[in-house]
Amino acid sequence: MQPVEIKKDIFWVGFVDYDHRDFHGYSRSPDGSTYNAYLIKDEKNVLLDTVASGCEGTLLCRMAQVLEPEKIDYIICNHMELDHAGALEAIIERCKPEKIFVSQTGLKSMAGYFDCKDWPVQAVKSGDSINIGKRTIVFQETRMLHWPDSMVSYIPEDKLLVSNDIFGQNIASSARFVDEFGDDGEYTRRVKEYYFNIVLPYSPMVLKTLPVVEKLDIDMIAPDHGLIQRGEKAVRGIIDMYRAMAEQKPQQRALVFYDTMWESTETMAYAICSGLEENNVPTRIMSVKQNHHSAVMTELADCGAVIAGSPTHNNTVLPLMAAQLTYMKGLRPLNRIGGAFGSYGWSGEGPKFLHEQLASMNMEMPADPVKCNWRPDHEALKACHQMGATIAEALKKKCQG
Secondary structure, rough: OOEEEEEEEEEEEEEEEOOEEOOOOOOOOOOOOEEOOEEEEOOEEEEEEOOOOOHHHHHHHHHHHHOOHHHHEEEEEEOOOOOHHHOOOHHHHHHHOOOOEEEHHHHHHHHHHHHHOOOOOOEEEOEEEEOOOOOEEEEOOOOOOOOOEEEEEEEEEHHHHEOOOOOOOOOOOOOOOHHHHHOOOHHOOOHHHHHHHHHHHHHHHHHHHHHHHHHOOOEEEEOOOOEEEEEHHHHHHHHHHHHHHHHOOOOOOOOEEEOOOHHHHHHHHHHHHHHHOOOOOOEEEEEEOOOOOHHHHHHHHOOOEEEEEEOEEEEEOHHHHOOOOOOOOOOOOOOOOOEEEEEEEEOOHHHHHHHHHOOOOOOOOOOOOOEEEEEOHHHHHHHHHHHHHHHHHOOOOOHHH
């Protein structure tokens, strides 16, 4: 339970949760997560964020190896969601801080979760700062990234941005820094997974916030989940990646996701993929029975076309497909081309329903829905192949701008 010194007299004192899989109750964290907290030793000792409830023992143990927890003067709550503030009550009881800093909106969340009327809380806003001795901590509100109360803390003397949920990833590892992790592909995938399941709806706010971040002199970004980005290359890399994900420029790759009852819709999905691939559009095909809805959403990060398939069930679509579409719509993907397909026995409303759902996400729909009665025959599969070809051509044109 060693703390990790990330800058002179600034320590990571968080918790690595290797068993955490259900992130926030709706997204997967396939390899666990971390709740990062940071301790600054100065004339005033500061704890930035805490950990989830139940992890406070480890936090206190790590803190105690730097200084006695009772010597903490200030606690900064960059975000009141309970993976960062669940242990707050226990930590305050032990540390008895002189001040607790939180955003104005964070006051509401704090009062909603805790009996905090006797806590020494001070609300701060963008541009406010506190002097802690050798250092200054400057606050910047980052509303809706990803909660209304969210803010970040900047320490100019150390060129350090403690960024809360922004720039984070769900990675559980003994590595604390990106350059220690040793798997750029996995790191990049976890950044995209986090962004496309948590941050995506707030992409307009990301694009407004990035110029503010870029004006700061930073050589380290310390998020509250996952690995710390240190050095110019890592800091520039995560900022550029965030800009690209927020802009959502179309990419020449297609995601085909489907549910199936007796493999007819599944067979159609593969025929559509052949039409895409023969027209130079790589594809990823995913069954919603075999893949969690957040995994499907992560794949969408690199796909400019989204094609959904389901057999007709009770005049609409199978339940997992309905759930996937509801989840996807809430995350507000932009700049995609869509397509819909499916088999049916009696009525056949499923593909039309899918088409309307994707169109309601402002996707361009260059092909009519393809449906087939019972099993797809040669003509039905030919129609699926043609749909893939049509969408491929529309996507290539869109990618060319």
